[in-house]
Amino acid sequence: MPLRVTFHEQDEARSLVETLMLAGYDAGVSRERFAGGDDGEDVVHVVHTDAPAGEVEDLLGDTDAWVEESSPLTEAPPPEDDLPGSPSTSS
Numbered sequence: 589m590p591l592r593v594t595f596h597e598q599d600e601a602r603s604l605v606e607t608l609m610l611a612g613y614d615a616g617v618s619r620e621r622f623a624g625g626d627d628g629e630d631v632v633h634v635v636h637t638d639a640p641a642g643e644v645e646d647l648l649g650d651t652d653a654w655v656e657e658s659s660p661l662t663e664a665p666p667p668e669d670d671l672p673g674s675p676s677t678s679s
Contacts, residue, residue, distance in 0.1 A: 591644055592656045593635040600651055601633035607647060613639040 595601040601617045608615035615637040622630040637644065644655055 590658050591635075591637050591639065591641055592658050593637065593644060593648070593653050594656070595633045595635070595651065595653045597651075598633045600653065601635050604635050604644075604647060604653075605637075608635075608637050608639050608644070611639070611643075613637055615639065 593601070593604060595604075598617075598619075605615045605617050615635060617633055617635050619631050620634050622632045641655060641657060648655070
């Protein structure tokens with residue numbers, strides 16, 4: 589299951605990406621607005637990887653990063669006209 593590892597420090601995020609890629613995992617980092625932030629300067633650095641959660645947590649050590657498992661979308665949502673209560677579009 590894909591993981592998101594969120595860091596406040598860009599250098600820590602980049603270091604984890606490098607370590608994971610050297611170990612043979614897919615990994616990348618992106619900047620995202622911090623949900624609890626008051627201004628545009630509040631950003632976090634999110635590592636996306638296919639590495640196992642336990643291995644990633646072992647690599648984090650004493651950082652203030654947090655790990656979330658993200659489930660990929662397995663199905664597209666149904667078209668609007670197929671939703672219960674939607675008006676029929678067929679004539």
